Amino acid sequence: MEGKGFTEEQEALVVKSWAVMKKNSAELGLQFFLKVFEIAPSAQKLFSFLKDSDIPMEKNPKLKTHAMSVFIMTCESAVQLRKAGKVTLRDSTLKRLGGVHFKSGVVDEHYEVVKFALLEIIKEAVPEMWSPEMKSAWGEAYDQLVAAIKLEMKPSA
Secondary structure: OEOOOOOHHHHHHHHHHHHHHHHHHHHHHHHHHHHHHHHOHHHHHHOHHHOOOOOOHHHOHHHHHHHHHHHHHHHHHHHHHHHHOEOOOOHHHHHHHHHHHHHHOOOHHHHHHHHHHHHHHHHHHOOOOOOHHHHHHHHHHHHHHHHHHHHOOOOOO
8 A cells, every 4th residue: 555645744743743642652542442432332342352351441451452552553654654655564464454354344334433533532632733634644544554454354364
């Protein structure tokens, strides 16, 4: 997936906002996933570590770890997009993400919910920076990451 369509201005907005959010990525990652589950409670079924768990979600250590790593990966991917000209996850990571998302039954609507939640969390995290241009920049970066994952969404060999 080419990083085309991701401008220098968009890159600057993403880099600037990520610099502020990075230090709080554990909390923001958890809020991001809680927002996803608030919008689409059925999405919880896609996560094996949430099935049969009686730990409240905001206290679940596996969710906290997963949420932070997904949030950091998404944001770091966005920051690197223009410099690299494409999504910069290792091929093995993209293949694994594609395989897991395929096996879990993730569909386009799930990605849309996640995008909405991501943009809401960023907006809440950096309200003084938030603008239609920033929303567009993060949306474009997310869309390119999703497109790269979707290319790998097939049964694992």
